[in-house]
Amino acid sequence: MNRSTVLIVDDNRDLAENLGEVLGDEGYTCAIAYDADSAIAQLDRMQFDFVITDLRMTPRDGLAVVAAVRRQSLEIPIVLMTAFAGEVQIEIARAAGVSEVLAKPVDSERLVAFVRERIPLLRA
């Protein structure tokens, strides 16, 4: 059986790498992208079990990643991380198919618990 896969997208490289390490330590296989376009390119190559993406990125924002994931599947949990979102933005994100919005700085312990709750470590 393979390990479950997580795609992490954030234009803050240190943050993306750290979250990759945090979830990697838990046993998940993590891929990292630093912008929406390269995240979408990775999504074209494979399907992930879980996606975590930042909202505010250029040239395209996190919602572009969300749309690409949702074209593949309606089931994959997507977490949107944001440093500060108004209610309207949160509503838009939910309408676009985001499963959960987490405020930055995301507490690592909470993130681990959150991912564990939603996907098993090993793929069925």
Next chain:
Amino acid sequence: MERFLDDVRRYIGFSDADAERLQQLVPLFAPHFVEVAEHFYSCILAHPHAHTAITGGDAQVERLKNSLVAWMDSGLRGPHDAAFYELRARIGRRHVAISLPQQYMVTAISVMRQDYHALLEQGLADSPADLHASMQAVDRLLDVELAIMLHTYRIDSDDHLRRGERLATIGMVAATIGHDLRNPLGVIESSAYLLRRSIQDERGQRHLEKIHNQVHRCNRIVTSLLELARARPPKFTLVDPSVLFSTSLTTLTIPPGVRVSIEVDDGIAFEADSSLLEQVVINLVLNSIGALSGRPGQIIARATRHDERFLALSVRDDGPGFDPEILPQVFEPLVTTRASGVGLGLALVKSVVDRHRGIATAENAPEGGAIVRILLPWLAAVDGAAQ
């Protein structure tokens, strides 16, 4: 200030002869001062918005009546000098502070004018010439009083607006900085988390724990900044003060030696935005913790029934209290008593309370320590508390 007084006296035609005449009227008016004050406040209290100005109940109304009597006395007796001006100016400023529209001053003076006229008509019925001149002197005096109040009202209201604009600018800058700080905070938090898992020794763990706690503290400051800048309208639900207090306290680390107690009257649920009010409680308790600065002490969070309209929330501590010098401005942003504080906590408290159409006051307890008291309406305003 003196120049304004001179100008307005000249413009209205308030002469030394008028002043002299008014002085002679003191014996006629003085026995009726209390009556006039009673009438004056019965008119004010009959107004549906009176409660925004008068929140202290009967005791406050009694105090106000006494100062009105002193005010009438000083107006008639003179001298119409700097002290006279200052007392009237204070009323104008007070009205701006409690956002009372200026037409109330006009109405109030008009009530007083009617009573003065009635007294003159009774007392000087026998000498029409005297009556006419006295009427004129009284009218001029009240016009001068009103002009001073309206003048200071305008100056203060302009200041208020400018401060508002400055705040909005500070808010925008702060929001941008706050937003940009959250990413590095996320990196620090996750790096500390990863290190905690790989560093085994007790000393390393202790320091990582400190980093973790300080990241949370920074994040709370950022949250306050962003909340202050955004000033989002409240979402009203029924709030139980006991739940509000306990939820807020669970997010805080209470230092050893500090005792926090909660006292809540039975059956006092009210309509408010619970997450905004949590920010309020957290900030007030954090302020008290900061004021105790490592010493043992006690913090009391209390929710009581204030009156028909308001519920009262208060947080008090037995620390050194507010610096009396800054007490009048504690709710302004960037004003702080502590060397380590940024001075956003109480500004955020005020902003949230304003959005709930409540009233926030800060004072020092006679026996020492600081008290912040918040009056919140039981029910959300029907016309939208968000303005």
